[in-house]
Amino acid sequence: MSNNALSAILAESAEPRLATPGMNMATIIFLIITVAGLSCGVLAFIFGHHNIYNNTREMPWGMLISTYAFWAITSTGLCIYAAMSHIFGGTRMGIISNRMVWMSIICIMGAFATIGVEIASPHRMLIYNIISPNPTSNIWWMGTLYGLAVGCMIVEFFGIVTGLAKIALIMGVFGAIAEVLANSCLGGVFATLPARPYWYGAQLPIYFLTSAFLSGAAAAVLFNFLAYKIRGEKMSKAVHLGVKSAGKAMTLVLVLYAVATFWRLISFYVGGSELGRLAADTLISGRLSTNFWLMEVCVGMIIPILLIILSRLENVAMMALAGFLILVGQFVARFDLVAAGQNVPQFLGWDNLPTSFSYVPSIFEFGVIAGSIGVVGFGFLIGERMFGKTFTQKEHH
Template sequence: MANPISLATTAEPRLATTRFSLATLSMLALLAAGVGAGLYAFVVGHPHAYAVTREVPWGILISTYAFFAITSTGLCLLAAIGHAFGGTPLAPLGNRAVYLSIVTILSGFLVIGLELESPWRMAIYNVISPNLSSNIWWMGTLYGLAVGCMFVEFFAILTGRWGVALAIGGLGALAEVGANTNLGAVFATLSARPFWYGAQLPVYFLCSAVMCGAAAIILFTHVSYRMRGEAVTGDTYRGLQSAGKILALTAFLIVVATAWRFISFFTGGSDSARLAVSHLLSGPLATNFWLFENVVGLVLPLVLLVGTRMQSVPAMSAASLMVLVGAFFQRYDLVVAGQQVPVWYGWDDLPSYMGYAPSPVELLVVLGGIGLTGAGFLLGERFFGRVFGQGHH
């Protein structure tokens, strides 16, 4: 039977504190700064505000959008698994995962909306002039369908319509998988960019989604309990352990996939692909790749998770934070490295390297996306905290 929505039954009164309000206002300030920077770019012109060029048209805003979108997919998939198979240890994490999936995809939409010069044209022509052969069209359409499904699913959770939530959640998960793999195909089908081209990226993005989703639900669940002054116990603790195992497995798979992808470039790839890889291994992006993407994002989390055997929630939370930081740099390195070798590579008297560094305005927009995620999480814990504590459908 459906239940009416009431803040008296969903809100968490223990979070109505000055400290919590200040944290929320700080996140909202980041969001305002990011939106203000994006509006500034609209006024002065994107070429003047952003560091992207005709030769390097995709920068940190594209990679940040991919980071949020991929994380949203992972959260949605974990929620669907927990809800569809209610007896699984992931079930207690499902409601929070649905909400966080909505927040992260909206953060991605914010960043990509401020990256485009005419986002309203995208919305209009996406409907009245669809290009069914375009991966970008399918990606945007399926992510739009997915976020609509997740809104309906979360409303059904709030009102106790468990059957509706389960059915719509399954549809949303399928839409997220389709959108995520099409996002990978946006890069993988560009034969002019050998560093991206190939069949691996759609599957790589899907594996990254599960990794980031597991990391996000572990981190945010731990933070939510810390804000309440509670220890993570019982079913929620077992759910975090299961998410930690998923995180460790997918992080290991990412290590294997990255190693074999790079090996394939040096054994049978083109010269321009090998040059792009060299920029990551020993060139301008080497610090990003070795320190943040691999050591911080993969090696240290695996050491923490395996060393503690998923018995310590703080250790799992720290590993999750490192994985998310590393994943952010993974997306950035993938996007930028693929463009730093120009399509005319090999011609005489033309540059063989195209540099890119984010502008301050771009960095503010990125902070705006992070601010939206942080504010959305905090407001969700304040007004829907009791719903997140419910087990499963």
């Protein structure tokens, strides 16, 4: 493909209407947040991860891991819905699926940006993940599969933009399979650690996949709403129906997720490990209880359900607000899961250890989180600016 042809295709997919001063300003602000936020992470390589982040020997994982999981899980959800629409049709989400593929790529970039500054020696990872792989390691599979997925999705997106429908379809299928497997391995990272009873168990990988379906649908509703908001345009009937489908999926999975959360917590109170019960206690009545009851349950579940009912799945703005709140709840839920799994001392009863360790993320950790939000915000706006027409036109397939 010549440069001229590529330029022509890119010109065709771009949305020059969005090159307004306001949009440019918003894009630059997100870029500044990205650079400033991720600079906090870069400082870790200068001053030492152990000096910059508030992780300890007892709680080695913190908010950066949970945020990585949040973005990765959201990416998986977006990718699955897009692939299902592309492969099987039958859902009205087909018309918004190109945007979902792009946002899936962007969300995984947000995840990579976070984990990239969390890992102490990523340069060693690039080498030894390849020349010294450990097939029993969930982390190895997760990293490899997410890497594979993003590669497939980038080719898929190239196919979508250039009209190479067959390539887009095939790579979309491979990308979605890789994303689901990667998400499953991400759940497995936690689920296969008997040392941490709050994580250990067969439910967790399914719980992660359920979260992916929830976050993916919520993100689909939110980003489509925003896309039309920044254009100052009303959605076409078909797009409206697509968003409505995503809203339906969001509602259904929110119910499933709430049920799974309920039984997951109940299971710790009917027997099993004392460490698991104490970890659940930190959510129900301990140091994470405000997070849990206010952010996970009220903001992340109850208010969105009420908003969805009030919207009757017609009012997109209300559904988008519900989607946003679900994403906020999911973000906090990931944090609570990571923290609760580690904050009960393994040798409780000795050394006057507290029943739960305190972990408050450092200002640098918050900086990195802001940076990852910057990546996703910047990616969203750039996508709308450069590929806006691809997102709004009828499907290629």
